[in-house]
Amino acid sequence: MELVFLGILLLMMVIALSSGFPVAFSLPGAAILSIGLAALFGYLFTGDSSSFFVEGGAIQWLNAGVTNFRSLYWDVERDTLIAVPLFIFMGIMLQRSKIAEDLLVAMAQMFGPVPGGLGISVVLVGALLAATTGIVGATVIAMGLISLPAMLKNNYSKPLATGTICASGTLGQIIPPSIVLIILADQLTSASDQASTIRKAAYKAATGEFSMPSILDVTSTSAGEMFMGALVPGLALVGLYILYILFIAIVKPGSAPPVRYEGKYDGKFVTSIFMALTPPLTLILLVLGSIIMGVATVNQAGSVGAVGAIIMGGYRLYEGKKNTYYPAILAIASTIVIGIILTFFDLNVKSIKEGDAIGIFMASVSVIVLLIAVIWSTWRIYKIEDTLNGVMVETAKTTSMVFIILIGAAMLTSAFRGFGGEELVKEFLTGIKGGFWAQFIVVMAVMFVLGFFIDFLEIAVVVVPIVAPILLADPGANVTAVWLGVMVGLNLQTSFLTPPFGFALFYLRGVAPAIVKTLHIYRGTIPFIGLQVIALVIVALSPIMVNYLPQRIALSSETAPPPINPRMQFCLEEYLFDYYDNQGEQLRDHINTLGGIDINALPVKWQKELKKSLEQALNTFDLVEKVRTAEANLTEYSHEYRPHHEYVRGLQTKIRIIRKKITEFKMNWTRFSRSDAPDTEYLNRIKAKIQKEETSIESLEKQIPETWSAIRKRYVELEKDEIKARRNYRNNVDQAYEKIVELQKIISGADELASLEQQLTALETIIASEPALVAMDQIKESERALGKVAGTSTIKSKLSKARRILKKKKPKPEKAVQYLKEGLKLYAAEVDWRQQATAKIAPALLAYENAIKNSIGIRQQRRLLPDQVKSVARCQSIHRDFSLQF
Template sequence: MELVFLGLLILLMIVSLSSGFPVAFALPGSAIGAIGLAALCGYLFAGDPGAYFAQDGPVQWLTAGVTNFRSLYWQVERDTLIAIPLFVFMGIMLQRSKVAEDLLVAMAQLFGPVPGGLGISVVFVGALLAATTGILGATVIAMGLISLPAMLRNNYSKPLASGIICASGTLGQIIPPSIVLIILADQLANAADQARTLRTADYKEATGEFTMPAALDITSASAGDMFMGALVPGLILVGLYMLYILITATLKPGAAPPVPYAGKYDRQFVYKIGIALIPPLSLIFAVLGSIVTGIATVNQAGAIGAAGAIVMGGYRLFETNKHRYTPLLITIGSGLIILVLHKSFDLNIKNISSQRDLIGVILAAAAVLAFIGAIVWSGWRTFKINDTLVGVMSDTAKTTSMVFIILIGAAMLTAAFRGFGGEQLVREFLTGLPGGFWTQFIVVMAVIFLLGFFLDFIEIAVVVVPIVAPILLADPAANITAVWLGVMIGLNIQTSFLTPPFGFALFYLRGVAPIKVKTTHIYKGAVAFIGLQLVGLTITGFFPGLVNYMPNRTFLTAETAPPPVNPKLQFCIENRVFSEYANDETSIRNRIARARANDFSVLPDQYRQPLIASFDLAENTFDLVAHVNVVAAELAAYSIEFKPLHADMRELRHQLKSIHNLLQAAQKKHDRISRNAATTRATRAQLDSLETSIFNLQQELKAAEQIIPSNWEEASATYKQLATAEKNARRAYRRNVDAAYQSLQNTLLVIGQGNDLARVETPLLDLRLHIEPGHIEAAASIENPELAIEKIKSVESQLNELAGIAEIKSKLSKSRRALKGDAPDFTPDFNDAKEFHREAIDLLNLELAWRSRATALLDELNQYDNAIKTNIGLRLQPRLTQSQAKDIAACQSAHRDISLEF
């Protein structure tokens, strides 16, 4: 019966949407109606409100709804959604203040004389406008009102002009910063968590291990990752559009003729172009650049965009020349001053330790006040002139409210869909398709493409993505990233918005186009750009590095980048260093031999013996690498034979699991009805039906178990043996290189801190004044031992920052404890304190003596360190170099099949 109510849920949603009922209320209304009817029918006919639910019941559904509501508005982890009103505000402000219109006019004057130049200008401005707004309807309408009359006035082909505007308007779906990317990132973050749970369960079932290795984990997505991942595909689309217009103008000059500029190319022309082009471009680059470079989060970048839009709107609306650009100049000047001060001073108020630091903070505070004053000044202008600020705020509130209400409604709808077993049906359908991941992916993309005819991008992102994304992300054969999936979905949604006869962009343009532009012109013009979008979608699908590289590179070069020892980086790191070993083995061996030839007799045994042993370990690296290569080659060769059998067995295992889940659900429902409901004719018939289903499922389970391949156990054991050998070989290699480099690191650190240790000598010697009798300070300490204890603690804190002096610190600690005990009647023992202190001084002198002699080794050891820290010692470096990060990012950008691990 749950399938009946699942169908009712979908029917209610289709009817409400097709009737023009607001989406924000159609989604939750459909869910509430279907849930209410199911609960009522269950109560009336089965005596149990949850009888007609596949999983959970109405109470659990209501609880899930409350949880979804709280997670949307109160969870700090989902604060990415705060960026939505900021970016919406930025786009609407630029439109209402006519900054976008000035940009289009300037670009048309600049590129107009080129064949197709006006159309290229429209694509360029459309991309920028899309990047600021991110709302499809607003962009298409604005471009239709601004640029379509200009193109028609200059004899552009009506289909071509219409297609350019529609295609340019849809760029807002994929070019960052985009609202659709923010929403997709939010939904995909949750989907990645669910997929991680599915993959972990799959790994546990396949291997029997409870913990899945970090290297097999799913790569999630943030809004910043989505922005960076979508940047290159968006630019590819822009390039394809411009190339198509240029080719069309060349082959058919009458379709896109050049538009000569009537004025002069003089200083005034350059000024007009610059003032129209540079500020909005600077704003876009500031917003995206701050995200890409890691300077700002997505929310902070949105605030930068909103503030910049206010400043630009302020000078554009203010017609008087006097002081027109003063707020802009103040903003730029104060911003530059803040950057300079940030580089020159420590601006953290807590760290003020000198007059210079105080001056830096005061200057920065003055610059910040000037910056805020300029924004307030610009905001006052937009408020007073044509009530622009009020209109922008009103439109921003409407758009943001619509987005968030739809998010809540979609969460309710998704919970209802799961409650009726829809998610399980979708999973079984997709996983049952032949062809694996790519068949599933193509089916999902086709469904999203068709839904784009009827639903806006927000509904698709919040209704469809939470259902299908966990299934696609969990597949270890494709092992895709959430960023790549999100960008592909964004490109797909964008394509569907252009497709006749239901494409939203076509409807928006039809509403503002003049009568002489027929609907057939709009449809005809859109077809070519649909083809270009499909080309862009195909390119992105076949080359995932176009999406994954920028997020990976930014992550690996950021201040918070993981160290090279991170398990998820090992596959790519070892690919890189193994290649370096193969190319530079001779030079590395020579460098090891040269380092070994030094006289290390000045070093204490605790450093000399591990260091000498580390040279043997370094030499052994090449043999271990050769062994890894041999066992990896054996595993790869056997994997070719084993993979088809493994794929068949995985499919069979999923089938068995599906049958088992259905059997458990049927038994659970049978137990619940028989326990809670009174025996009536209706309940008896339902119990009989469930018992029949249980029997059939049991027989189906037995039949499926009979078709397990006879050679599966032997083949699986062979693969596990080879895989274990390869893992052990890599583990031995990693332990070896870590040990080989760790001893060198320790020795260099201890010798290099000789001067720092020497600076502690005087404070350590001065402790005698507080401990040994005969000194004035010692007399005070005898009266109040806390004085001496504090002095010892001060020296201990200095020693804590140094390595290799555990014995010295131990003696000082004993000296301090001799002056303070835990017992209430404890008497300070200054004689013991003095003795321990003298022992600490003796140890310090010995330490300083050998470290001073060992400084002669530093040059040679540093040369050795420079030779091996990018290969043997790479895992123990604090972070990757820029060159290494680029290589590792490129390696990780490809999707690697890890299905044999499951």
């Protein structure tokens, strides 16, 4: 019966949407009504309002929807949604202040003389507007009003002209900053958590282990990572558009002829181009650059974009009047001054140091000047043509639409899960033969078709939360959330272009002259839809296009994980093993050079530790070969093992699904058997179904080969061998480097230790002549001083014993002095060998440490080197198959 109400839910949603009822009310309305109907019929027919839900009842699933609604606003980890109104405001402000119009005119003047140049300029402007606005409607309408008449006047093919404008206008959905990417990042964050839970359950079911290695876990994403991941695919799509227009211009010159610039290419032309292009490009650099460089979060970058749009709008709307550029000049100057101050002063007001007060004062003045510039610009756009009011109203409308749809989608998703829809989709997708890629293609095809009828936002917030956890949980593909998000974003972009309901088509139809028919627009978009499909295929086959930039930025940022992080070990070792192959002889020379020096100045203990460390360093190369051998053995056996694994795991998955069905049948049997007048015939049918499913399980279990246990055991053994070999290598290099660093630290403390001689020798007189409490305080002070010097624990131990003797009810100063003398003897010996080692051993030790710290000792460093970042980022950008470990 759950499926009946699931069908009612979907039917009500489809009827509401197709009848033109607002999406914001169609989604939650369908959810609430279907949940209410299920509860009512459950109460009427079974006496239990929760009968027709997979689990729980109406109140539980309504509460779940409310909880999802609350999380949009109160969950601090989802605060990226705050960026939505900021970017919407920025886009509408730039469109209303005619910055977009200036861009179009400037680009047309620059590229017009090139064959297809006018079309190329439209694509480039679409890309620039996408990077500054991300508002499809505003971009399409602006380019339709300005570019379409010019293209038609210059004999451009109507389908090519309209298709170029529509396609270029939709670039804002994939080129950051994009509202779609922010919404997808928000949806994929929760989807990643669900996928992680699914994968952990699968790992436990397959291996019996309760904890899954972190390297096998699902990687989540953020809006910033989505922006970085979408940048290269977005630019690739722009490149495809330009290549297509050039191809048409060459093959059919009459379809896209060159357009000569009627003016002169003089200083005035250069100035106009500079003023049209520089401000938007600067804003792009500030917004995207601050995110990519890790200087600002997405929210902060959105704020920068909004303020920048106000400044730009302030001078553009005031153009031709006195003091036009004063606010912009003040803003730029104050920003530059703040940047200079930050390089010389620490502006943390919570911990003001000596000299920082001047910097804070200067920065405060600069901020006040910046505020004056912003307020001045705001006043201008408020007074001129009531621009600010119009922008704020449009921002509020668009933002409200986005958030209300998000809330409605949260309610709809809750109802969908309550009726078992999520499990149904999961069973359908996992039942598709061909693994992840077959499932992925089906999902993308469904989204593509849905784009013909509904908007991208509904697809993003309704479909993505249902299918994304299933796709992300697949250990065979092991795709990243950012890659999946960009692929979905590229696909959803087509929802603006696909006839008959593509919004970009309607926007252009509304401003196009009568000479342009709707059929022209439809025909014009078809090639660009094909180009988007090509872009989807390229990105699908080259995940490095999406994953590399986020990985590289993350690994090179100030908050980058240290090289010892478990998730990067495989890729780091891949880099290091190649490094050992190329630089192994030089490393051996450094090891042998240190091993050949006279180390008699060291205590016997440290002589042994140093020799052991050098032996471990030399042993690194043998351990690397053992890792490679173990890896090769596992890889070789994996080819034989994989077919058995896939076959048996497929049977076991079917068995788990059937057992779940049996559990549901038993629950239904229990529920209906407790009613006042149980339907015996219905209960017998349920029993028959249970017996049938149990027979199916027995049949499936018999299909598992008897040799499976032995085959699986062999694979597990080889896998453990590789894990052990890698663990031995890691422990070896860690110990080899740690002892060198520890010894270096001890030797470098020779002067600091020697400076404590007077303080320590004075303790004997203090113990003999001063009260016990005074002597104890002095000894404790000396202990603290020794604690700052590495390798002084034995000396401190003697002083501690002396202090404890004085702490007793009957202090014994003589015994305390005895312990002190023992400590001073150790101190003298320690100072002596350290000073000798400083002169004889320290230089060679430092040279050796510098030679191995970024190879053998890399795991103990704070961050990776630039070359290592590139290699590890490239390696981690590839999706690796982990299915055999499940």
